[in-house]
Amino acid sequence: MSGLKRLLLAEDDARLAGALRSWMGLEGVHVEWIATGREIEPTLRSGRFDCMVLDLGLPDMPGEDALKSLRAADFDLPVIVVTAREQVQDRVRLLDLGADDFLVKPVHLDELSARLRAVQRRRGMAGPLETVLRHGPLRLMPASRTVSCDGRYLKLTNREFWLLEALIRRKGQVLSREELAEATSGAGPDELCGNAVEVHVHHLRRKLGPALIKTVRGRGYALYAER
Numbered sequence: 001m002s003g004l005k006r007l008l009l010a011e012d013d014a015r016l017a018g019a020l021r022s023w024m025g026l027e028g029v030h031v032e033w034i035a036t037g038r039e040i041e042p043t044l045r046s047g048r049f050d051c052m053v054l055d056l057g058l059p060d061m062p063g064e065d066a067l068k069s070l071r072a073a074d075f076d077l078p079v080i081v082v083t084a085r086e087q088v089q090d091r092v093r094l095l096d097l098g099a100d101d102f103l104v105k106p107v108h109l110d111e112l113s114a115r116l117r118a119v120q121r122r123r124g125m126a127g128p129l130e131t132v133l134r135h136g137p138l139r140l141m142p143a144s145r146t147v148s149c150d151g152r153y154l155k156l157t158n159r160e161f162w163l164l165e166a167l168i169r170r171k172g173q174v175l176s177r178e179e180l181a182e183a184t185s186g187a188g189p190d191e192l193c194g195n196a197v198e199v200h201v202h203h204l205r206r207k208l209g210p211a212l213i214k215t216v217r218g219r220g221y222a223l224y225a226e227r
Contacts, residue, residue: 003120007031008052010040010066011082012059016107020053023109037061044075051116054099056083064097068151071098074132074139078119082107096153133168135223138208140168154207163200167213171223174216197221 007024011017012035021031034043037058044052056063067079078100083090086104094102100119103112133140137150145161147154156164166175166183175183180197201213201221214222 004029004050004116006047006049007116008040008043008049008077009033010037010058011035011053011055012057013055020109020112023113027113035059037063037066040066040070041073041075044070044077049077051078051080051119053080053082053112053116056081056085064094067094067097067099071148072137072151074134076132080112080115080119098148098151098153133165135168135171135212138168138212140165149208156204156207157200159196160200160204160207163197164204164208167221167223174219174222176220180221 005028007029009017009020009031011020011033014035017031017033017035021033024031032043032047032049034040035058037060040054054063054067058066063081063083067081070079079098081094081099081102082105083094083102084105085091091102101115103115133142139148140161141147142165145158147156147161147164162183163180166180177197180200201215205213212223214224216222
């Protein structure tokens with residue numbers, strides 16, 4: 001399987017794990033099998049993995065908590081979730097928590113192989129592993145223009161993203177309204193439209209929490225101590 005050499009499987013069903021290891025072995029993929037959620041982070045830190053298959057029904061912790069934890073810890077590998085839940089809202093929540101794809105049980109190994117190939121292709125299109133800008137629980141990825149907070153992926157407009165990126169790259173510094181206007185539009189202060197910067201800051205506070213971006217009266221805005 002092109003691009004996939006090492007797969008982490010978090011699954012407490014020994015029969016499924018054995019079948020998947022044999023199946024993937026035929027394609028030259030090594031499968032590292034763990035059966036509990038508490039093993040996930042130590043195993044990921046111990047070696048390089050290209051992808052992960054995560055069963056939501058682990059015996060020691062909810063799979064959602066495991067997924068949220070590994071995303072909050074900046075593990076950026078693709079994750080395919082295996083679940084018995086079929087409701088649309090459950091699948092949407094998994095994607096919002098950072099899953100790349102999901103499969104509903106019973107698992108068919110040929111379909112799982114196809115989904116593994118698909119997530120590898122999607123990640124391959126994004127190029128090498130990108131830089132992650134961090135501020136407390138906030139993670140911003142400039143190359144893919146994605147933002148997460150406490151493991152929850154957020155939808156920002158382009159200008160909201162550019163403004164937040166400018167603040168994170170220069171956190172601890174006060175950025176003036178004019179500097180932020182240039183970051184969000186590429187325009188000089190003469191091209192500002194009314195209180196555009198204030199509007200973008202207001203929207204970011206609504207999405208990220210009111211305490212994140214500080215107003216420095218008469219000077220501008222800043223990100224200070226991480227929370």
